[in-house]
Amino acid sequence: xxxxxCIVEGKVTGGNFQSWVQDAxxxxxxxxxxxxxxxxxxxxxxxxxxxxxxxxxxxxxxxPVPDLADISCHSLEYDKEHTEFAVRG
Numbered sequence: 001x002x003x004x005x006c007i008v009e010g011k012v013t014g015g016n017f018q019s020w021v022q023d024a025x026x027x028x029x030x031x032x033x034x035x036x037x038x039x040x041x042x043x044x045x046x047x048x049x050x051x052x053x054x055x056x057x058x059x060x061x062x063x064p065v066p067d068l069a070d071i072s073c074h075s076l077e078y079d080k081e082h083t084e085f086a087v088r089g
Contacts, residue, residue: 003032003047003078006057010065012042017064018087024059025085028052035088040069047082 012018013036021034021044030052032045046056060071 001047001081002050002053002075003045004053004073004075006044006046006060006071006073007037008042008044008060008063008065008068009040009070010068011040012036012065013040015064015066017042020064021060022085022087024056028056028059030056031082031085033082033086033088040067045078045082046085047078 008017018034018036021042025032025034025046028048030046030048032047034042034044037043046053057071057073060073
């Protein structure tokens, strides 16, 4: 299964960013997780088909992040296959 990771920089805490990401991923039948990784950064792992991933990347541009600074995404080798999309701590 293809895996992709994205780092989103901006005000990702204190709002509904993680649940928004989960909803977007579920709508596109993507699996994986989202978690905050530091001050104003979140990491997203998604697994699924390339077209769904491309649509997800486009949706990220409209994420509820008031001071969105950057979105960087790339494919990666990942040895675990997820069966759902989860919000992690």
